[in-house]
Amino acid sequence: MEFMSLEELNADQRIIDVIKKRGIERLNPVQTEAVKKGLMEGKRLLITSPTGSGKTLMAELGMISFLLKEGGKAVYVTPLRALTAEKYNTFKDWESLNFKVGMSSGDYDSDDEWLRNYDIIVTTYEKLDSLWRHKPSWLKDVNYFVLDEFHYLNDSDRGPVVESVAVRAKKKNILALSATISNYAKISSWLGADAVTTNWRPVPLKEGVIVQDRRKCQVIFQDNLTLTLNGSDAIIAYTLYTIEKGGQVLVFRNSRKMAETTARKIAAEMEKAPLNDKELLEVANRIKDVDDAGGNEKEELYNLSLKGVVFHHAGLSKGLREIIENAFRERKLKVIVATPTLAAGVNLPARVVIVGDMYRYNRKILGYQEEIPIMEYKQMSGRAGRPGYDDYGESLIVLRNKRDIEKIFEKYILSDPEPIESRLGNESSFYTFLLGILSTEGGLNKNEIYDYSHQTLLDREIVDDYLEKGISWLNENDFIEERDEKFRLTKFGRKVSDLYVNPFTAKTIRDYLSRAETSCELAYFHLLAYTPDGPSIGVSRAEQDQLIDEAYCPLFIDEPDDEDELYEYLSALKVALIVKDWIDEVDEDIILERYSIGSGDLRSIVETMDWLTYSGSHIAGVIEATEHSRKLEILNKRVKDGVKEDLIPLVQISGVGRKRARLLYNNKITTPEDIVMNPEKVKALLGQKIGEKIAKEAAKLIAGLH
DNA sequence: GATAGGTTGCTTTAGACAGCATGTC
DNA sequence: CTAAAGCAACCTATC
Structure with missing residues (x-):
């Protein structure tokens, strides 16, 4: 066990100052070893060590010394939005060295191009994957990637994205941080990195x-x-x-x-x-x-x-x-x-x-x-x-x-954790991966797609198998087209990639909407919830029979015979009914009670359906199903805030949610303009302080529109 | 006849990423 | 492809 002193670290004094300010006097054994293996010289490393062994500081040392030497940008990727926010806050310490820190995730999202103003960008795997598809100009300036919680590669749902990100990131400099894994040698050689592995913990x-x-x-x-x-x-x-x-x-x-x-x-x-x-x-x-x-x-x-x-x-x-x-x-x-x-x-x-x-x-x-x-x-x-x-x-x-x-x-x-393996070996993940690389790289011929795909952790034979199937599936379903021996995204494929929905979700939405007339709100929610990207939710026995009766209008999808599919169908129906109540302004506590869900569940359902109604509307737009698209667009606005159509103008004002908006509306304040015209009435309804703030926001909103 | 405590039969079962517009946390 | 805990309805022993 060796502890390196900060003096031995031989780093820029400003780096030492930041570390000291945190009360850290010396580097722990993991950190010491990483430094010895070239962390400060921008060496590619895979560090596997237990929770709490100070991996964040290693990432910081790696990023900062790299930026000081090489310039450019560093991106730090995590699997969770909460972690992204946490790291963002710690990295703020480096602003004393004039490095600007930014973050981008579903929670706190910045305009793609705005991110160019930062030197260190903290984000999630999915968000980075999405950024790559949108190709913001600054992304080519990123020369250093930190892949945190890299063992998420082994997660059956999220792993494929981690792997896609790694395939692209490993063309540049990378530092991968992971919990202890048994096959670190294989993973580090795949990443072209040296491995640093220890079981050292700060507390035994x-x-x-x-x-x-x-x-x-x-x-x-x-x-x-x-x-x-x-x-x-x-x-x-x-x-x-x-x-x-x-x-x-x-x-x-x-x-x-x-x-x-x-x-x-x-x-x-x-x-x-x-x-x-x-x-x-x-x-x-x-x-x-x-x-x-x-x-x-x-x-x-x-x-x-x-x-x-x-x-x-x-x-x-x-x-x-x-x-x-x-x-x-x-x-x-x-x-x-x-x-x-x-x-x-x-x-x-x-x-x-x-x-x-x-x-x-x-x-x-x-x-x-x-x-x-x-x-x-x-x-x-x-x-x-x-x-x-x-x-x-x-x-x-x-x-x-x-x-x-x-x-x-x-x-x-007494044993090590199981080895981590590629999760790209299934249709859904692999086809998404293909769509992603064509989206990032533009047109590629078959050989180039082969070469790219062989950069994954997947065995060659499996890649070859899925590649053939994937290309023809994407081709047949109009996601990609072949011209001059190069495959490119179609307009539809481009849209699907930008929206970041699963290709099977996109196909489901397109297929049903293209052959059906418009239907009721519930039917749209049901269709979206039934896709692979839809929220899944448990349905109790007692609810099952009741649900069918509550579907008050014809749905896009027919009731399946298969038992498992029927369960999915009913689960989607439950989601649809919840969201329908939500946009009908049913009180939140009543919704929670009625469907026996927690408020965290409601939030996550609404969040997902917000994204899917938006995506659905745009998919309908590409296939020129204008009526469907228009309906979904209105639903999207309603889902966002949980309101009926008449409140849409009011909830655009920041600080006005479903409750305040309804109160104002019932008192004949129906638009932002009304608020600006009757500030006294608004204050009387919502209280002095809030009323004032909202009047200001309303004025700002109106000004922004012109 | 009320009640504590047991038995039976049925039901349910973890988590959390993504677009865009907004201002730029 | 190998279950287990909670819960409500019912049952039984005991006073």
Whole structure:
């Protein structure tokens, strides 16, 4: 274990100053090794090391020293919008060296060309992929790419994009950062990079299992240390044990419901725990005052937080999630019981991590529970141990059965994660990849497409197979055309690539719309939700029969016979009904109740349908289905803000949402002009301060139109 | 006859990226 | 292609 001093680093003094300002005195062993392997000289590296081993600083050293020497731009890519925002904030430190930092993702989006003003751009894999297709002028100035959380390459949904980005990025200088992977040698040689691999962690990790044995729980650590606790529930017993000793606990469960009930059970036992009621009351009030709709989860979280225990999953609104994460970081909340959301994502360590379930239901195969990937376990256990607070972290796997002990130790604790492999080997991903390269590169002949495709991680034979099929499929379906032996995107293909929708989504939309007359709102939503890009949502047994009755108008798609397809069809119908309620201005809490979804779910459905209505409208435009296009355009405006058509002019004003707009409209203020004309009335309706602000925004909007 | 506690049968099951216009976080 | 936990309705023992 070698720690390099900042003096030895031999870097520009301004770099040292920034690092020192953060309270960092020396480089840790991972960082030291990376520096020795040429990080500061712009050497191509693949760094695989555990969570919290200071990979971000390595990326910064790499980027900054490269920019100082070579000029140009650096792009830092992450798989999550939350990570993009987090990195953006840390990289702001480098503005003292006159490097301008920008970010671009679905959340915080900049105009493509505007990004030229930045030296460091933080973005997501999908956004970068999309940028490449739009070819903004500055992209050729980027000579350094940092590919963060590179193990996402192995994700079946998102991996293909990571790989496409890597294929393009590796033509330039790259630094790939990844969790520990077993086949790093193969990956680094594919990337043309040197590998830096260590298992060094800033806080040591003690792993073990905890087994339920009647009224007692047996804890067995890796180092053979054992411990017996009283209690008939292993999770509760060890959580209480940890809290008594002043630690925080992160519990993982594999369903939302279980996360909630486990949180309730722990909270019920918290009477004897040492809690700071004043702090918790303050947290509880933050939860109560959150201004995005929290649904009925809000009240429950309020009560739970008074006991220092909360649950956390994607059904929660963004505001609630943030409050919980911050309060845990502030060490006010003692326990979070979460679904896998918190395993990846932003940094949120705890002294103890309890992995409650080693199996997960597989939605594709009935009755089949698969063991969770080792990588996923490592991501969870990696959250154990807070630097500066804990001497070591503990990660415990809960076992229901004694005879699993050895197997679990062998598989999860003593082994490396599974190798990461290409996920491009299926029609949908590969065809998307082909569309992407033709979009970026312009016209290519067959040989050039071959060469390009062989840059992927995929085996040659598989590439060749999909290539033939892909080219003819894209050709037959009018995404591409052949001219002078070169393949180019058609107008339709170009549009699909720009919209960033899956080609199968585009084909579905085009095929149905081109042969049908216009239909009702519900039918459009249903069609969009039924595509591969549509939101998927669970449909309960009881809902299934009801859904068909609620479809009040003819849909574009006929009811399928196949059972699985029928489920997809009904799921899309449920999405359609939710979005229909949303644009009919049904109160948010009523929607959540009616469809038993969380407010986070509603937000994500609306977000996706916003994108898809926009895309649908433009696809209809290209195939000259003008009526469809016009209808979808109006729906898009309504979905964005959740309003009926008459409110569209009002919600264009920033600060005016569905509720304020309806209030104004009911009082005969129906346009931005009305607001400017009657500022006093607006103030009377919305309050002095808000009214004033909105009047200003309305004036700005009108000015912008002229 | 009320009630605590058990049994049976049925149901449900994680997460989160993308366009554009806006101002430029 | 190998399940498990929650929940409501019903059942049973006990006082």
